Amino acid sequence: MQTAEHPVLETRGLTIRFGGHVAVNEVSCSFHPGTLTAIVGPNGAGKTTYFNLVSGQLRPSAGRVLLFGEDVTDDPAPVRTRKGMGRAFQLTNLFPLLTVRENVRLAVQARARSGLNMVSMWGRQSELIEKAEHFLHRVGLAERSASLASTLPHGDQRKLEVAMLLALEPDIFMFDEPTAGMSVAEVPVILELIHDIKNQKDKTILLVEHKMDVVRSLSDRIIVLHQGALVADGNPAEVIASPIVQEAYLGVSASA
Amino acid sequence: MRAIDTLLSGDLPRSRLLALALGAILFALALAPFLFPGTRSLDVAAKVCIFIVLVASYDLLLGYTGIVSFAHTMFFGIGGYGIAIAMTRLDAGWSALAIGTAGALAVSLVLSLLVGLFSLRVKAIFFAMVTLAVASFFAILASQLSDLTGGEDGLTFKVPEFLRPGFRLLDEPVLGVVFGGKLITYYLVFTSALALFLGLLRAVNSPFGRVLLAIRENEFRAEALGYRTVVYRTLANCLSALVATLAGVLYALWLRYTGPNTTLDFAIMIDILLMVVIGGMGTMYGSILGTTLFIVAQNYLQDLMKMASGATRGIPLLPDLLHPDRWLLWLGVLFVVCVYYFPLGIVGRLRHGGARKG
Numbered sequence: 001m002q003t004a005e006h007p008v009l010e011t012r013g014l015t016i017r018f019g020g021h022v023a024v025n026e027v028s029c030s031f032h033p034g035t036l037t038a039i040v041g042p043n044g045a046g047k048t049t050y051f052n053l054v055s056g057q058l059r060p061s062a063g064r065v066l067l068f069g070e071d072v073t074d075d076p077a078p079v080r081t082r083k084g085m086g087r088a089f090q091l092t093n094l095f096p097l098l099t100v101r102e103n104v105r106l107a108v109q110a111r112a113r114s115g116l117n118m119v120s121m122w123g124r125q126s127e128l129i130e131k132a133e134h135f136l137h138r139v140g141l142a143e144r145s146a147s148l149a150s151t152l153p154h155g156d157q158r159k160l161e162v163a164m165l166l167a168l169e170p171d172i173f174m175f176d177e178p179t180a181g182m183s184v185a186e187v188p189v190i191l192e193l194i195h196d197i198k199n200q201k202d203k204t205i206l207l208v209e210h211k212m213d214v215v216r217s218l219s220d221r222i223i224v225l226h227q228g229a230l231v232a233d234g235n236p237a238e239v240i241a242s243p244i245v246q247e248a249y250l251g252v253s254a255s256a
Numbered sequence: 257m258r259a260i261d262t263l264l265s266g267d268l269p270r271s272r273l274l275a276l277a278l279g280a281i282l283f284a285l286a287l288a289p290f291l292f293p294g295t296r297s298l299d300v301a302a303k304v305c306i307f308i309v310l311v312a313s314y315d316l317l318l319g320y321t322g323i324v325s326f327a328h329t330m331f332f333g334i335g336g337y338g339i340a341i342a343m344t345r346l347d348a349g350w351s352a353l354a355i356g357t358a359g360a361l362a363v364s365l366v367l368s369l370l371v372g373l374f375s376l377r378v379k380a381i382f383f384a385m386v387t388l389a390v391a392s393f394f395a396i397l398a399s400q401l402s403d404l405t406g407g408e409d410g411l412t413f414k415v416p417e418f419l420r421p422g423f424r425l426l427d428e429p430v431l432g433v434v435f436g437g438k439l440i441t442y443y444l445v446f447t448s449a450l451a452l453f454l455g456l457l458r459a460v461n462s463p464f465g466r467v468l469l470a471i472r473e474n475e476f477r478a479e480a481l482g483y484r485t486v487v488y489r490t491l492a493n494c495l496s497a498l499v500a501t502l503a504g505v506l507y508a509l510w511l512r513y514t515g516p517n518t519t520l521d522f523a524i525m526i527d528i529l530l531m532v533v534i535g536g537m538g539t540m541y542g543s544i545l546g547t548t549l550f551i552v553a554q555n556y557l558q559d560l561m562k563m564a565s566g567a568t569r570g571i572p573l574l575p576d577l578l579h580p581d582r583w584l585l586w587l588g589v590l591f592v593v594c595v596y597y598f599p600l601g602i603v604g605r606l607r608h609g610g611a612r613k614g
Contacts, residue, residue, distance in 0.1 A: 055480070081482035093480070095473040098466075106470050109463055110482040116491070118464040123266035125463070168481065 006069055008033050008204045009085075009172055014053055014063035023049045025228035026063065031172070036198050036205040038219035038236075040212075046228040047208045048090055051176055054206075055087045056080040067172075081110070086170025090177050090208070092157045096150035100141060100160055103149050104132040107167035132167065139163040140189055155186045162190060166197075172204045173197055179214065187214075194218060216240070263454060265461035269541060274606040278541060281548050285446060289439050293432060299510075300555050302442055304548050305449040306507045311531045312456050312543035313499035318529075319538030320460050321492045322472035324380060326525055327371065327387035330394045331497040333519035334367070335360045335504020340411040340514035341404060348414035357505050361498055368497035372490035395520040410515020419444070419509070445506050452499055457540050459495060468492055472538075534594050536601020545602045553590065558583045 007030035014027045024046045031037055039047050052058040054065055056077035064073045072080055081087075095103050105122075108131045109115055136142045139159040144152060149160060162178055175194065179187045191214065197203050198218070209215050215222065215236070222239040224232040232239050239245055261268065269275040284291060288301035310332055317323045338360025339353055346352035367390075375386040398405045405411065415437075417423055423437035433439065459465055470478045471485050478485055508514040527550065535546025558580045565578040598605040 057476075057480070076484075077479045078482045078484045081480060087480060089477075089480075093474065093477045095470050095477065097473055098469060102466065106466060106478075107481050109466070114463050115467045115483055115488070116464055118459050118462045118495075120462055121262070121266050121458070122461050122463055122466050164481070 007031055007066075008068060009054070009206075010066040010069075011050075011054060012064045012066070014050070014065065015061050016049060016053060016058060017061045022228050024053060024060075024225075027225070027228075027230045028063075029223060029230060029233065031204050031206065033171075033204050034198075034201045035220045036194070036207060036218055037221045037223060038215040039206060039208045039223055039225060040210075040215060041225035045225040047225055048176055049228075050225065051087070051174055051206070051208060055085055055174060081168065081170070082113075084171035085174070086165050086168040086172065087174040088161045088165040088176060088178060090180065092154070092161055094149040094157060094160060094164075097148060099145065100147055100149055100152065101129070101132055101136065101145035103160055104135050104163050104167050105129065107164040108132050108135070111168050135163045135167045138166060138193065155182045158182055159186070159190070162193060166193070171202075172206065174206045176208045177210060178207075179209075179211065191218065212240075265454075265458040267457060267461045267540065271603075271606040274541065274545075274603060277606075278544060281544055288446075289433055289442055290431060296555075298438070298442060300551060302445050302510045303507075304551050305445050306503050306510065307528075307531065307547045307551060308544050309449045309452045309456075309506070310500055310503040311528055311535070311547045312453055312540055313496045313503065314528050315532050315535075315537060315540060315543050316456060316460060316468075316492060316499075317496045318532055319536075319542075320465065320472065321468045321489055322380070323376070323489060323493065324384040325387040325493070325496075326384060326522075327368075327391040327394075328496070328500050328528055329520055329522070329525045330391040331364045331368065331500035332504040332507070332524070333394070333398065333514075333516075334364050335501035335506075336508035336514035336519045337398065337405060337411070337504075338363070338501070339505050339508050340406075340413050343413035343415070344411055348416065350416050353416060353509075357502070360501050360505060364497045364501040365494060368494045369490065372493040373486075376489045376493065377486055391520075391522075391525075395516060395522075398520055399516055406515065408516060410513060410518070412513045415441070415509060415512055441510060445510055448502070448506055452502060453540075453544075456499060460540055464488070464491070469538075530591060532601075534591065534598075534601060536598075536603030536605075539601065539603040539607075542601045542603040549602075553587060557587055561586065 010030040012028050014024055015022065016024045027050060039050065041047055049058065053060050056072070056075060056079070060073065064071055066072065067080065067083055067085065072083065075083070095106065105128060108128050112128060133142060133145065136145050139162050141156060141159050141163060144156060149157065152160065158178065158181065165173060165175070178190050178194070182190070194205065194207070195218065197205060207218065219236050221234065222232070222236050223230055224239060224245050231244050232242055269278055285301055285305055289298060292298065292301065310328070314328050317325055335357070339356035342352045342356025342359065346355065371386060371390055375383045399407050414420070418437060419441045420437040424435070425440065426435040429435070460468070467478065467483050467488050470483070471488055475485050504519055507518065511518060531546035531550045532543060533546070534550065535542025535544065561578050561583055562580045565575045565580065568574040568578060600608065
């Protein structure tokens with residue numbers, strides 16, 4: 001899935017070692033707008049660690065991260081977010097004692113860069129409040145907006161996580177198993193949302209996902225991580241059929 | 257209704273009992289010179305006004321941002337020493353007052369910025385230790401540089417003529433109240449304290465204030481949303497320090513004196529902590545209730561016990577237990593009971609109807 005355009009996001013030889021263990025091993029990869037790339041691999045393959053390196057939660061032992069051609073390896077997470085990266089977390093990561101609306105509001109406000117405003121009344125910024133409501137509506141949480149985030153059931157907390165990512169309106173969307181732990185009935189809402197983002201054409205989407213049916217239906221490209229290294233990269237049908245994936249990820253012996 | 261909502265920055269008491277208590281305190285403080293004539297009661301009222309501001313500014317740090325600092329009394333002291341030094345060195349007029357206040361604010365700003373930038377990046381306990389060290393150092397400095405600060409004796413100074421006790425606005429007392437410098441100073445203290453409190457209330461209910469709450473709740477997530485938490489924590493630290501400095505200015509102005517015992521004493525730091533916790537952390541209104549209760553108890557518990565001790569004369573043991581000399585013991589018991597039964601403070605208790613939050 002190579003296009004003539006410059007990559008939005010690129011990693012070059014990205015590596016991180018924890019003691020003697022190499023969690024991510026020289027991963028070089030570039031991502032282009034309008035493309036959804038699924039990152040798959042067995043548990044412990046380094047998918048979430050790779051995400052953490054890309055979005056700045058971790059610093060690499062070696063290698064670079066480039067965002068719109070600019071080296072952001074030394075930028076901390078908030079700076080990368082301001083430059084257009086947005087991330088939803090695998091383990092739900094909210095502000096538990098704030099309301100659902102306030103959680104999304106904080107993302108809307110981060111996007112609007114008005115966090116340093118000490119004089120306006122939080123409760124009267126109707127434009128930002130409406131925006132927050134809009135994103136809550138999109139994930140189907142509008143009627144829960146006054147509840148404390150900690151009181152939501154697990155599936156709704158995942159939806160809130162996604163609403164916060166949408167509210168950041170990033171150029172790069174990073175989803176880390178967005179449907180994990182959701183009931184079967186809830187999954188389509190999230191998938192449809194990801195589909196909508198894809199249809200905007202100018203967004204770059206990275207998706208870590210275990211469910212192969214989800215990966216098949218959404219992705220334009222699949223990359224496979226195995227023991228921290230990138231072992232396959234290509235269009236979905238090819239990658240899923242390749243022997244190395246059959247062996248490494250799906251657990252089928254290549255000789256079988 | 258909308259005017260009140262604006263004044264309170266949309267953060268209404270949300271409990272009838274709390275609204276009533278706050279209304280009663282506001283009423284009592286606003287009319288203190290008329291309701292409680294007498295030097296001592298006016299002293300208590302002025303101290304309540306000033307400490308509400310001091311405690312509220314500490315709540316901004318502890319309750320809203322989750323920062324534990326032991327340097328709050330240092331900033332309080334900088335305010336007091338700022339005007340005391342200016343008033344003793346220069347002509348004791350309004351310009352000296354302005355210069356002293358501005359100088360104190362500048363010193364506090366630089367100090368809080370330095371302490372914040374050097375230590376807010378790291379673990380909370382480290383920040384607490386650094387503030388403790390800096391505050392101790394400052395207290396030692398204040399007692400050693402006796403040429404400048406008056407050492408252990410502190411500095412007694414003259415205030416602008418308008419505010420001196422001898423000054424008379426009206427020749428005759430009205431309703432038994434002398435309209436003089438003392439009354440003017442009280443209302444200067446009261447209105448400044450009210451304005452500062454409402455300003456703090458606005459700050460915690462602004463977009464900035466919500467980011468502080470977010471940092472307290474989940475710093476990692478706040479960073480991921482794009483908020484540089486170091487910047488926010490440092491700003492909160494500076495804002496809190498500046499307000500504490502102004503409270504120090506007001507206190508010195510009221511006492512016409514600044515010394516280590518009225519500002520820098522570590523016991524005051526402990527008192528501030530207690531007032532925040534008793535009132536309810538992270539509520540702002542808690543500082544009003546906590547401070548009022550604490551200072552009134554501190555000043556009048558002894559009298560109350562003297563009465564109780566007298567009334568129970570003849571009953572064994574009780575008069576001894578209630579002897580005025582035991583007042584500190586009972587104050588301690590009061591705090592333990594408060595903290596045990598109101599883990600969310602008085603305001604938390606009133607708002608949540610006694611239900612403990614899990």
